[in-house]
Amino acid sequence: MDGLKRGSAAIVGVAESDLGQVAEDMSVFDLMGQGVRRALDDCGLTLKDVDGLFCATTQSRMSVLGLAEYLKIDPPFMGSTIVGGSSFEYHVAHAMGAIALGLCNVAVIAYGSTQRSVGRKQASVREVNPYETPFRPFLPSSAYALAASRHMHEFGTTREQLAAAAVAAREWAQLNPAAWEKKPLTVEDVLKARMVSYPLTVRDCCLVTDGGGAIVVTSAERAKSLKKAPAYVLGCGQSTTHANITSMPDLTVTGALNSGRAAYKMAGLGAADVDAVELYDAFTINTILFLEDLGFCKKGEGGAFVSGGRIAPKGSLAVNTNGGGLSYCHPGMYGLFLLIEAVRQLRGECGARQVKDCEVALAHGNGGVLSSQATVILGTPATV
Amino acid sequence: MPSPQDSPLKTYIDHLNRGELAYQFSPEAGRPVFYPRVLCPFTGSETLEWRVSKGLGTVHATTVVHPAEGKPFNVALVDCDEGFRLMSRVEDIAPEQVRIGQRVRFRVHKAEGDEAPYPVFTPAEGA
Numbered sequence: 001m002d003g004l005k006r007g008s009a010a011i012v013g014v015a016e017s018d019l020g021q022v023a024e025d026m027s028v029f030d031l032m033g034q035g036v037r038r039a040l041d042d043c044g045l046t047l048k049d050v051d052g053l054f055c056a057t058t059q060s061r062m063s064v065l066g067l068a069e070y071l072k073i074d075p076p077f078m079g080s081t082i083v084g085g086s087s088f089e090y091h092v093a094h095a096m097g098a099i100a101l102g103l104c105n106v107a108v109i110a111y112g113s114t115q116r117s118v119g120r121k122q123a124s125v126r127e128v129n130p131y132e133t134p135f136r137p138f139l140p141s142s143a144y145a146l147a148a149s150r151h152m153h154e155f156g157t158t159r160e161q162l163a164a165a166a167v168a169a170r171e172w173a174q175l176n177p178a179a180w181e182k183k184p185l186t187v188e189d190v191l192k193a194r195m196v197s198y199p200l201t202v203r204d205c206c207l208v209t210d211g212g213g214a215i216v217v218t219s220a221e222r223a224k225s226l227k228k229a230p231a232y233v234l235g236c237g238q239s240t241t242h243a244n245i246t247s248m249p250d251l252t253v254t255g256a257l258n259s260g261r262a263a264y265k266m267a268g269l270g271a272a273d274v275d276a277v278e279l280y281d282a283f284t285i286n287t288i289l290f291l292e293d294l295g296f297c298k299k300g301e302g303g304a305f306v307s308g309g310r311i312a313p314k315g316s317l318a319v320n321t322n323g324g325g326l327s328y329c330h331p332g333m334y335g336l337f338l339l340i341e342a343v344r345q346l347r348g349e350c351g352a353r354q355v356k357d358c359e360v361a362l363a364h365g366n367g368g369v370l371s372s373q374a375t376v377i378l379g380t381p382a383t384v
Numbered sequence: 385m386p387s388p389q390d391s392p393l394k395t396y397i398d399h400l401n402r403g404e405l406a407y408q409f410s411p412e413a414g415r416p417v418f419y420p421r422v423l424c425p426f427t428g429s430e431t432l433e434w435r436v437s438k439g440l441g442t443v444h445a446t447t448v449v450h451p452a453e454g455k456p457f458n459v460a461l462v463d464c465d466e467g468f469r470l471m472s473r474v475e476d477i478a479p480e481q482v483r484i485g486q487r488v489r490f491r492v493h494k495a496e497g498d499e500a501p502y503p504v505f506t507p508a509e510g511a
Binding site for chain 2: 130132134135136138142145147149150153194196198199245246247251
């Protein structure tokens, strides 16, 4: 198995759609359309150039068909792998493979959600699992709470340490004009907030917003002649350990361990080489688990690692520089926004939150209940 | 035409209706399988035996759900002594008193209306 070739494709265009609370009656395809239009503008390509189309959403059963119709294009290569919030990191690897095989050359990956406007119950179909549903876990929160309970039990992680991840995210959000929540937040505020599923309060949980966006992926060769500096795909890795939390092999070790290893191997890089870390922080425990599993600290030390402002602006490691799913936006599936922020950091477009000399950025997607993990490592032209 | 195979879920529920917590055991893998399936996920074999648990286990992970309406309640992952894990809740104590490592004993929550029976647990100190 030869696999994907480091640097053979690049992300050349990125854009968010409207975020937060979008206008009344906007559809998920309206939001994807905004994202596609803006991402193509970002790189100077047009709809006519698009021959690969990917999307995922919980609000349309055959979403890529809907999007192709909306854009009135007939791309020879389409994909709508849906494995939760990490779907878009999977799409990057799939697009890269398709480009390498000559199945397409310009792939667009899009997302849209109106979950804040229509309500969470309308935005995703409730699935019955006869082995879990009778116990009424508040999913996904309770699944992450169960993982957090194990982390606290095994490693002595505290609620204050979980809260520190939310506080750091809020401080980054205060530097991001597009962020939804910017009110000052303290550890005390997080602890005293409404309890959702112990030990997670509402401030340990991601936002519920609308939003969408798109990114454009093309071959390294084509990327060179476009508007902005390409963000080359240096490494990709995926791992799926379970679908339901009861079947997670080890509640304190996620598939990020394997997806990260695969991505680092392909990139020929390690955690120490990463300048900006964009992690899928649907819940505060995620930040801790992924920092551990991706090698930024040892297993069990994530709680201490996120404390004391270490991952906040001016800290020693730049983590979730847009404010994350906890404070920037979280429209149901957040994975695309990790890639958008990573690309912007590599281009130096991030203003007050810009990470200095950012050459390598890591976007790590999570889907389901810590179920599907996908890591994408991106680099500036200097890294290729 | 041979009659279709009973679903794994039906067999599981039938056991619960008799007050039993059933699980599958894969002789080829030499280990339990849960939730019930039509094949062993360790070997791919269709040979799976149904066994009845002694009903003793240990709390592996626990949370207290605070619903928008109604009282907080427990949701736990329980490791049964036979080596399989299931989602359940611990009853007869306050939800926040459920502890990881706590010993617990199975009892059936009986079928009510359209709702199938399901396994719950109670504290079993010293068991």
